[in-house]
Each structure stands twice: as C-alpha cells, then as structure tokens.
Amino acid sequence: MELPNTLPRPDDELVTLERAWQFPSGIRFLTEVNNIFVGLVYVGAAFLFFLLAGILALLMRTQLAVPDNTLLGPETYNQVFTMHGTIMMFLFAIPAVEGISVLLLPNIQAARDLPFPRLSAFAFWAYLVGGLVFFCSLFFELAPRGGWFMYPPLTSFEYDPGDNADFWLLGIGFIEISAIAGAVEIVVGVLLTRAPGMSLDKMPVYCWAMLVFALMVIFAFPAMIAGTALLELERSFHWPFFVADKGGDPVLWQHLFWFFGHPDVYIIFLPAAGMVSMILPAMARTPLVGYRLVVAALIGTGFLSFGLWVHHMYATGMPQLSLSYFNAASMAVSVPTGIQIFAWIATIAAGRLQFKVPTLFILGFLFVFVLGGLTGVMLAAVPFDWQAHDTYFVVAHLHYVVFGGMVFPLFAAFYYWIPSLSRRALSERLGRWVFGLIFVGFNVSFFPMHITGLLGMPRRIYTYPAGMGWDLPNLLSTVGAFLIAAGVGLFLVDLIRNLRPATTRSIGNIWDAGTLEWLPNGNYASRSIPFVTSLEPLWDQPNLAEDVAAGAYFLPGAPTGYRETLITSPIHARPLYVLQMPGPSWAALIAAIATAAFFLLLTIKWLIPALFAGGVALIMVIRWLWTTDPGPSQPPVPIGCGIMLPVYMTGPMSHSWWAMIVLGLVSATMFACYVFSYFYLWTVSPGMWPAEASTPASDAEVLRSLLCLLGSAALLHYAQHALASRRQPPPRLCLALSLAVALLVGAFVSDLSSHWESGLRPTDSAYAAIVYVLLANQGFFVAVVLVMACYTIARSVAGLLNHERRATFDNTRLFWLYTMLQGLLTLAILHGAPRFL
Amino acid sequence: MSHVSQAAAFMRTAVRSLSGVLIWGCHFLFIYATTAVVCARGWDAQRWLGVSLLPGVIGAATVAAGTIAGWMIARAVRSARHQRTQDVSARFVDWITAALCALALVAIAWETLPLLLLPNCAA
Numbered sequence A: 001m002e003l004p005n006t007l008p009r010p011d012d013e014l015v016t017l018e019r020a021w022q023f024p025s026g027i028r029f030l031t032e033v034n035n036i037f038v039g040l041v042y043v044g045a046a047f048l049f050f051l052l053a054g055i056l057a058l059l060m061r062t063q064l065a066v067p068d069n070t071l072l073g074p075e076t077y078n079q080v081f082t083m084h085g086t087i088m089m090f091l092f093a094i095p096a097v098e099g100i101s102v103l104l105l106p107n108i109q110a111a112r113d114l115p116f117p118r119l120s121a122f123a124f125w126a127y128l129v130g131g132l133v134f135f136c137s138l139f140f141e142l143a144p145r146g147g148w149f150m151y152p153p154l155t156s157f158e159y160d161p162g163d164n165a166d167f168w169l170l171g172i173g174f175i176e177i178s179a180i181a182g183a184v185e186i187v188v189g190v191l192l193t194r195a196p197g198m199s200l201d202k203m204p205v206y207c208w209a210m211l212v213f214a215l216m217v218i219f220a221f222p223a224m225i226a227g228t229a230l231l232e233l234e235r236s237f238h239w240p241f242f243v244a245d246k247g248g249d250p251v252l253w254q255h256l257f258w259f260f261g262h263p264d265v266y267i268i269f270l271p272a273a274g275m276v277s278m279i280l281p282a283m284a285r286t287p288l289v290g291y292r293l294v295v296a297a298l299i300g301t302g303f304l305s306f307g308l309w310v311h312h313m314y315a316t317g318m319p320q321l322s323l324s325y326f327n328a329a330s331m332a333v334s335v336p337t338g339i340q341i342f343a344w345i346a347t348i349a350a351g352r353l354q355f356k357v358p359t360l361f362i363l364g365f366l367f368v369f370v371l372g373g374l375t376g377v378m379l380a381a382v383p384f385d386w387q388a389h390d391t392y393f394v395v396a397h398l399h400y401v402v403f404g405g406m407v408f409p410l411f412a413a414f415y416y417w418i419p420s421l422s423r424r425a426l427s428e429r430l431g432r433w434v435f436g437l438i439f440v441g442f443n444v445s446f447f448p449m450h451i452t453g454l455l456g457m458p459r460r461i462y463t464y465p466a467g468m469g470w471d472l473p474n475l476l477s478t479v480g481a482f483l484i485a486a487g488v489g490l491f492l493v494d495l496i497r498n499l500r501p502a503t504t505r506s507i508g509n510i511w512d513a514g515t516l517e518w519l520p521n522g523n524y525a526s527r528s529i530p531f532v533t534s535l536e537p538l539w540d541q542p543n544l545a546e547d548v549a550a551g552a553y554f555l556p557g558a559p560t561g562y563r564e565t566l567i568t569s570p571i572h573a574r575p576l577y578v579l580q581m582p583g584p585s586w587a588a589l590i591a592a593i594a595t596a597a598f599f600l601l602l603t604i605k606w607l608i609p610a611l612f613a614g615g616v617a618l619i620m621v622i623r624w625l626w627t628t629d630p631g632p633s634q635p636p637v638p639i640g641c642g643i644m645l646p647v648y649m650t651g652p653m654s655h656s657w658w659a660m661i662v663l664g665l666v667s668a669t670m671f672a673c674y675v676f677s678y679f680y681l682w683t684v685s686p687g688m689w690p691a692e693a694s695t696p697a698s699d700a701e702v703l704r705s706l707l708c709l710l711g712s713a714a715l716l717h718y719a720q721h722a723l724a725s726r727r728q729p730p731p732r733l734c735l736a737l738s739l740a741v742a743l744l745v746g747a748f749v750s751d752l753s754s755h756w757e758s759g760l761r762p763t764d765s766a767y768a769a770i771v772y773v774l775l776a777n778q779g780f781f782v783a784v785v786l787v788m789a790c791y792t793i794a795r796s797v798a799g800l801l802n803h804e805r806r807a808t809f810d811n812t813r814l815f816w817l818y819t820m821l822q823g824l825l826t827l828a829i830l831h832g833a834p835r836f837l
Numbered sequence B: 001m002s003h004v005s006q007a008a009a010f011m012r013t014a015v016r017s018l019s020g021v022l023i024w025g026c027h028f029l030f031i032y033a034t035t036a037v038v039c040a041r042g043w044d045a046q047r048w049l050g051v052s053l054l055p056g057v058i059g060a061a062t063v064a065a066g067t068i069a070g071w072m073i074a075r076a077v078r079s080a081r082h083q084r085t086q087d088v089s090a091r092f093v094d095w096i097t098a099a100l101c102a103l104a105l106v107a108i109a110w111e112t113l114p115l116l117l118l119p120n121c122a123a
Helices: A011-020 A026-031 A035-064 A074-108 A117-140 A164-169 A173-192 A205-237 A250-284 A291-307 A320-350 A357-380 A382-388 A392-420 A428-454 A471-498 A544-550 A586-603 A607-626 A655-684 A699-725 A731-757 A766-797 A807-836 B003-017 B019-041 B053-082 B088-112
Strands: A564-568 A575-580 A637-640 A643-645
Touching (some): A035 A074, A035 A117, A074 A164, A074 A205, A074 A250, A074 A392, A117 A164, A117 A173, A117 A586, A164 A205, A164 A586, A173 A205, A173 A655, A205 A250, A205 A291, A205 A655, A205 A766, A250 A291, A250 A320, A250 A357, A250 A655, A291 A320, A291 B019, A320 A382, A320 B088, A357 A392, A357 A428, A428 A471, A575 A637, A575 A643, A586 A607, A607 A766, A655 A766, A655 A807, A699 A807, A731 A766, A731 A807, B003 B088, B019 B053, B019 B088
Antiparallel strands (some): A564 A575, A637 A643
C-alpha cells in the first residue's frame, strides 16, 4: 500500500510538533492539560484514595477481629464504614476507570489527545481538591455516617442533624460533575477522534467498553444528582419529599439512588472488562474470540443493567409481580456477562497463554468475579434475598463482584500498560508475590463472610457478642484483609523501584501486542496517525510502527503550529477536519478548585464565600472558553495523501455540537427523574394533589407562560437567520437574543409567581415540594441560558461572531432549544396533571 | 455526503442497532409502571372482555414488543446477507442489531413469565 506521506520528512516538521506539545516548565507544569499528564495524575489520585479507603477497611476489620472489641466506638465506626464505601465507589473506582481512559484512549485510537483536554484537566482538579477535603471531614467528626447509600429518614434532618450528611450530599457534587465531564469527553472522543480506517467494526473492545461506560454515566448519574438535590432540600429547607406524614415516601430515595447505584456496578465493571479484552489477546497471542459477540454483550449489559435497580429493594413491600420483573432482568443480564466470560475462556483455549503477572491477575479476576456473579444470581432471587438481606452475605457478594470485577483487572492493567509509559517495566518476581498475597488475602477475607452472613450477622454492626458462631470467620476475614494490605504494600514498593514515567524512551511493546497504544510515542502521542485496516494493526500491517514513527502516515507535523488532532466520521472514521486543541491553562485549574470550594463551602453553610467561589468558577470558565472558538482563521491544511482538511468546523459534525447533544441527554435524564418523582409521589399519596377546581394557575396564566416560551423560540429562530444571512452580525441579532432571553425568563417568572400567589408553599406537602423542584430545575436552566446568551452577545459585540465563526451561537442555541422544550413539558405537567389525574 | 446527512446517518445507524435494547427498555418501563399504577389504585380486579386488566395489558405489550424485535431480527439478517460482499461496517451493524434484538427477546420473555405464575398485586 502506498503511504500517505513521502519519506524522509522535512527536518523542521518534528521540531514544530514537539514544540507545540512541549510541557510547560516550573509551576506552570500544573496547568498542563495533555492527556498523558492528566491521565497519570488522575490514576495516581484514584490509587491514593484506594489506599486511604483501604486503611479504613483495615480499621473496620481490626475492630471486628474479636467479639466486644472497643477499638472504635459506634459513632466512629459508622463514619468509617460510610467513608470506606463512599470513597471506594466515588473517589476510587469511577475516577480510576476514567483516569485510565484519559491516559490510554487517545493512544489506542492513535489520536493526539481527547477533544476537550481542558475539560479533562478541570474534571481531575475538581475531583482531587474536593476529594481530599471530603476525606479530611473524618478528622473533624464531620464525616457522613448513614452508609454509602444514605437512606432517609435516617439521613434526613430529624435523625441526622448537623453537617455530616451534607458533606456526602453536597461534598460529592463535584464528583458527579467530574464524572459527567469525563463522560462527555469520552463519548465525543470515541466517536470522533479514531484513526482513519478504524470503522465501528475495527474499533478495539476497550473503546466500545468506554463508550458504553460513558453513556451509562450520562443516564445514571443524573438520577443521583436529582436524588441528592431532593434530600438536601429536605434537610436544609424541610421540603418533605421523604416524609410520609406530608405525602412523601422514603422509598422514592431508594428508587433514585439505585437507578444510579446498580448501573454503577456495571459502570465500574465494563471498563475493566474492556481492559481484559485488550490484555488477554496479547497474553494469549491470538485475537479475541467472538469480537462481535463481546461488543453486543457490552452494549446489552449496559442497557439491561438499568432494569435491575429494584433488586436492592426487595424488602420494601412492593408487589411480588413488580419484584419478579427485576428478578427476571437480573437473570437476563447474566446472559451477556456470561458471553464475555466464555469469549475470554475461548481466547485462552485458542492461544498460547504466557503466565506473566497480567495473566495471573486476569485468571484471578475470572475466578473471583464468576463466584461473585453466582452469588449475585442467588441474591437476585427474591426468596433468598429476603433471608440474606442486609447480612454479611451481601458484603461478601459485593466485594467478590466489585473487587474481583474491577480491582483485579486494574492491577493486570498496571502491570500490562506501565511499559508503554515507563522506562522500566514492573518486576515480574515482585508482581507474582503481589498477586499471590492479594488473591489469597481476598479469598481468606471475603469467603468467610458468606458464612457469617448465612449465620445471621448483620452488616454495619460495630461489634458482636461472643458465642454466636461468628468469632472464627471474623478473625479469618481480618487476617485476609491484612494479607491484601501486604500485597498492596508490596505493589507500592514495586512502583517506587520501577515506575519511571516517560513520554519518550518508554520500554515499549514488551508483550508484542497488536493495538495502537504500543506505537512509539511522545507528548504528542504517535508521530503520525496511521490508517487502520484491522483490529490488531501492529500484527497485521507490516512496518506500521516504523512508518508511523518516521511520519509516513497522516498529520506528521503540526501544520498550524498548535496542538491538533484529526476529527473523523463516527461510523467509517473518514477524516473530516483538523481540530486545533487548547493548550495549558490556569483558567481550567482555578475553575476546578473554585468549583470544589463552592460545593464544600455550601456544605458548611458559608454562603457568601460559597457564592464568591461559584462566581470565580464562572468567570474562569468564561475566560477558558473565550479562546476556544477561533473561527476559520487558517486555510485548509494538508494531512497526507493529498487531502486538505479545514481547521474549523461548525454544525452537526463539529465536536462541540456533539458535546452539547450529550449535555442535553444528561439534562433530559435529570428532568425525567424529577418527572418520575412527581408521578411516583402521586401514586403514593394522590390525596395531596389539588382537585381540578383548585389548580394553582388559571388558564390565562398558563397561556401567558406558553406564549412567552413560543415567542422566545420564534426570536431565537430569527436570530439564527440573521446570523446566517449577514457577514457581520447586525445589531438586531443582539436585540433578538436579548428579547428572546427576556421572554424565556418571563415564562419562568410567570409560572413561578402563579404558583406562589396561589398560596402553595414547598413545605406544605410532598406535592408542593415536587412542584417547586420542577420549577427550580427550569429556573436553573433559564439562568444558564441567560449566562450563555450574555456570553454570545458579548462575543458578537467584540466582533468574534459571524456567519462562519458561529460555534458559540450554535451551542447556545442547542442548549436554549432544550430549555424551551423542558419548559413546555414542565408547564404541561404542572398544569395538566392536576387537571387530568 | 454533507455533514448534516452524515450526522443523520449516524443517528439512524445508532437507533437501528440499538433497536432491540430500546424495545426491551420501553417494554420493561411499561410493564413496571402499569403494574405500579394498577396495584396502587386497586384496579387489578377490573376485567375487560373477560380478561383481567393487568395480564391483558401486559400480555398485549409483550406480544407487540416481541413481534417488533422478531421483525427487526429478520430485517437485519436479510440485510447482512445482502451486504455479504459489500460494506463490512454495515454488516457489522446488522449483526449487532440482530444480536441485541435476540437478547431483548430473551429478556422480554423472562420478564413476562412471572405474570403466569404470581398473583397480580400481592405484596
């Protein structure tokens, strides 16, 4: 095949490329946004939280080693187990898989970086700063103590006054933002930044796994945000969503939490499964058996996992028929999971397995995870769950699934991929000890918990009396926990001895793997971007690594002088345009710190400093965005094969358009959760809903709000045409946008005032509270549109908006359209439902 | 192909390949919501043409969902055969469509089975 670019390349081409991607020096190093830097520190921070939560686990196991122990009091123990679960789930597991994808995904796709590098950096810094402060709440007796799923009424204002629960509800707000920001980045990155030729059928399984992961985050996390918003409103302002006397229902929290919480298990597992599907073929020296089946299984698992949330709620008294739907869905999800496991076993059988450390961890994963899956099927059966509910059997099951399904593959990934990033590989000898200690320690620790659970030991008790038959299994569990700790400690020794991060001169492809992350690379990833013709290009395309490193493939330099990557079409990966990427920035770093500060200050009720931090975050985000819509400032550039690509794109194939669509999905899911809450509360307490004669607004008031929304839509449409038809935006574009936003605000204020003037107050009943939540949600979106409209007008006034340079306007318009649609639905529900239900 | 039609083509491909699990999602939400509302309102004793409300409505939804999923499988298999020597990506999408529809059929069948075994609204 003829190569896209002739060799040798001009001398200055590599120099320009290296200069564009050079890391800043000194303190400005912190402002770096390159995926290699952000990915490494992301994974490092997640591992730090793994260690911290592990120390908490050791404290718990020491307390439970013998009966009637007094090492930890009940209050401290409550805080310790709550923080252990919360940190492992929110500050370790999800950030670890996101961090690894930030680090690896661009290289696996031969992209230079993910499409929004500052967003990755923002997500990382917000998570690190917020996470550390959140952890420190333990030292001030301020840590949450209601368990990682925080059920009300135990966590509501009546039984948990003080700030402890608020630390959980608001303190992890930044984690939710961080995870969603990462998911937006991953969806757009997987769909639009693959190497040319890497069509959907040639996309590595890890990319599929991360795409499914990111979509699951987009649909699962909003339920968590909605739930925490309701519980915080109940705690702070006594809006009674979960108070039965006022028509609320504590089970509503469980629905919202587990609609997030159960998919969350698969959110953690699927990326790990993707890693296994990458590592195993390299270790067995054969392609993955059943690639198409594995892809279908990943997608199927992602979807079906949203139909399992009630299997955590079998003991809430729901109709048996309803429970059985979730029982059946839990059985159904084992089909695609089983397909993946059989594909891995078949791959081992088809190849010649090298018994290196990554292989050992994968075999450990298969053993432990399959056992966890089997106990999962047991617990999914309603009668068994009623017997084992809230016992140590559940603790054993969840650790077999989560530790087995995520931590074992994570260690395999460390040993497998570190040679691509380090001048030395990790030690094979130490690695075998690490695996042995962790594998034996894990089973010694958690297998006896099945027994203690079946003997009736409830979870979350801080001690127990002697003579219940629980003494020996608990002692064994504690011994096992310390064996795991020894294994992790040995791994740290291995890291200190051998990890030498290097973007150039890494030890390289020691496994003879076939995928693109093993191409020779630097800060800019690979020197040129290859054309891909198979799933394992390094196995199937001779001399690929040498040709890529010599610059024979696409985009061998930095033709605009800035950081760039190729944007390709989502199905066939055909080159579309060259994306100029933003470089290091203080703005993203400060915005992240201010965002974390906003949530944490809000937690301790320091409202003025919190507002100040929120203001700083907003200003910094605007500062960061101001330079990211450069317009068609450069002519099309050559990338090879005689192809000239534009360096700026607007409309449906631009990366920012896709990001806004994903943001719209997040917003719509959150809105759907509030709507679900509205109708759920109606089924629980229909008596709280007003009779038709006493609905809060007259037909005329509803019509007024409706006309305002439609007027805003018409003016926005006019503004779009005004921008498209003129080279310079006319003053009437600004006028149209100003009037349109005024009408949008007017529609919201009109609806809010009609409810308020009717005498309805959010503390009256669950009905009133959920009405005001729907209004507040709409108000939030209107406020965001207001900021975006002002920003767009400011760019227009500054001469940075015209019919070609219009990405800012397009993004604002998309968000605006969503807000109007949401406003119409809110209006229909708030005024239609009381009239028709 | 213009950028608008490329984006539209992707959306069509995404919806088609995910049709099986989308059908499953709609069916699952429908049977769960219907059971919740019927039981919460005490409507389970109502009958229509001699059939109890809950089994009637859920049975009809299951037949509809199963028929659509089955039709999608047949369509995808036919398309994959037609594409055998042509577009590899399109054949891949057909294959994924058929596999996800088959998984959806299994899940829909399992979820409806309890209707034959359990009383309608007993807690």
